[in-house]
Amino acid sequence: MINVADFEAVAAEKLEPGVLGYFAGGAGDEVTLRENVAAWGRWRLRPRMLTGLSEWGTGVELLGAELAMPLLIAPVAYQRLVDPEGEVAMARAAAAAGTVMCLSTLATTRPRDLAEAVPEGRRWFQLYCFKDEGVTRALMDEAVEGGFEAIVVTVDAPRGGNRERDLRTGFKIPEGLGVPSVEAALGSDRAVTIEETFALMEPALSWSRLEELASECDVPVLVKGVLCDEDARLAIEHGAAGVVVSNHGGRQLDRVPAGGDALPEAVDAIEGRGAVLVDGGIRRGVDVAIALALGADAVLVGRPALWGLAVGGEAGARRVLELLRRELELVLCLCGCASPAELTRAHVQRAPAPSLYSG
Ligand SMILES: Cc1cc2nc3c(=O)[nH]c(=O)nc-3n(C[C@H](O)[C@H](O)[C@H](O)COP(=O)(O)O)c2cc1C
Numbered sequence: 001m002i003n004v005a006d007f008e009a010v011a012a013e014k015l016e017p018g019v020l021g022y023f024a025g026g027a028g029d030e031v032t033l034r035e036n037v038a039a040w041g042r043w044r045l046r047p048r049m050l051t052g053l054s055e056w057g058t059g060v061e062l063l064g065a066e067l068a069m070p071l072l073i074a075p076v077a078y079q080r081l082v083d084p085e086g087e088v089a090m091a092r093a094a095a096a097a098g099t100v101m102c103l104s105t106l107a108t109t110r111p112r113d114l115a116e117a118v119p120e121g122r123r124w125f126q127l128y129c130f131k132d133e134g135v136t137r138a139l140m141d142e143a144v145e146g147g148f149e150a151i152v153v154t155v156d157a158p159r160g161g162n163r164e165r166d167l168r169t170g171f172k173i174p175e176g177l178g179v180p181s182v183e184a185a186l187g188s189d190r191a192v193t194i195e196e197t198f199a200l201m202e203p204a205l206s207w208s209r210l211e212e213l214a215s216e217c218d219v220p221v222l223v224k225g226v227l228c229d230e231d232a233r234l235a236i237e238h239g240a241a242g243v244v245v246s247n248h249g250g251r252q253l254d255r256v257p258a259g260g261d262a263l264p265e266a267v268d269a270i271e272g273r274g275a276v277l278v279d280g281g282i283r284r285g286v287d288v289a290i291a292l293a294l295g296a297d298a299v300l301v302g303r304p305a306l307w308g309l310a311v312g313g314e315a316g317a318r319r320v321l322e323l324l325r326r327e328l329e330l331v332l333c334l335c336g337c338a339s340p341a342e343l344t345r346a347h348v349q350r351a352p353a354p355s356l357y358s359g
Helices: 004-014 017-024 031-040 084-095 111-117 133-145 165-170 180-186 194-200 207-214 229-235 257-269 283-291 302-336
Strands: 041-043 060-062 065-067 071-075 100-103 122-127 152-153 219-227 244-247 275-279 300-301 348-349
Touching: 004 017, 017 275, 017 302, 031 165, 031 257, 041 283, 065 180, 071 084, 071 302, 071 348, 084 100, 084 111, 084 122, 084 302, 100 111, 111 122, 122 133, 122 348, 133 180, 133 207, 152 207, 180 194, 207 219, 207 244, 219 229, 229 244, 229 257, 244 257, 257 283, 283 300, 283 302, 300 302
Parallel strands: 071 100, 071 300, 100 122, 122 152, 152 219, 219 244, 244 275, 275 300
Antiparallel strands: 041 348, 060 065
C-alpha cells in the first residue's frame, strides 16, 4: 500500500458493509462528499526553481506550539467500530507522527482515559454543546484538565445529516458501544445511545453562546464548520482563536461548497486575526500544499487516518500519516520551499478548463 487510495481500497474490502457505509458515506446525493476531493484537483502548482535549497522540513507552529507537519487528525466518532483500541490507537499514531489528534465528543474513549493511555500525545477536544450547560461544562473541564490543548466547537450539526447509505444498509451503532464522555458528564452508569446523545444536544447555538464558551475556556477555542466569510469574521469577533473551514466530510448539508472552495474567502475574512484550518477531501501531500498555499495554517484528515486504523490499527494509521508527510515534503522540495510556511498564493494557479479534446 503506497498511498491513501490503496488504504481506502483495502479498508473497503475489510469492513462490513454497514460500517463501511457509515465511515465512507455523505449526506443526500453526496455531491459535497465528491466535491471535497475534486476541489483540490482544480488547482495546479507554480513551483520555483534554482532556490539554492538543500534541506526541507514539514514542521510548523500552530497556536503557539510546534508540530511535525501541518496535518492533524480530525474528530471522527466511534473509532472502535474499526479497531478494538479505537481512539487510543489513533492517538498513539498521531503522537508517533508528531501531530495532534482531535478527539470527538462521540468517541468511544473519554478524554480522561485518552490522556492517561497516551500521555505523550498532543490532543485537542471536539465539543458538541448540550442543552444542559452543566454537561457542556463538564466535557470541557475534563478535556482541559486532561491536557487537551484546544477545544474545537462543531457548529454544523444542530441535527444529523441525511445519510442514505445508513438507511439502505440499516446500519445502527451496536448496542453497548456508548459515548463514555457524555455518560461521565451525565453521571450515567449505562451506555447512552447516539440517538439519546443527539436528543440532549443544543440545536439553538448562537454567537453569544459561543462567546461565553470561549471566555470561560482556559485554552483556545476554534469553531469547526464555517463555510463563508461572514461566519469566519463572526467567529473571530466572538472570541474564537480560529476556524476550521469544514462541511463535516460532506455528511451534514449536501451541496455546500467543498472545504477547498470555501477556504480562500475564510482566509481573506480572517486577515491573520486567527488560525484557519481546513478539512474535507485531503488525500495527498499535494492537497495539503495547495491548502497551505491558499492560506490555511494546517489541514485535518478524517477518513484517510480512519482507513489506516481499519487496515492496520495503530501502525496502519501511523503509516498513512507518514505517507502524507513524505508526500508533502517532496512537494515542498520540488516547489522550492524550505518549509510549509513558505508556500504562498503565488505557488498555485487554477487548473485549465478541460479541453474538448482532453478525452
Ligand atoms: C465517520 C465520521 C464521523 C465523524 N464524526 C465527527 C464528529 O463526531 N465530530 C465532528 O466535528 N466531525 C466529525 N466528522 C467530520 C470530520 O471531523 C472531518 O470534518 C471530515 O471527516 C473531513 O473530511 P475527510 O474525511 O474527507 O478528511 C466525522 C467524519 C466521519 C467520516
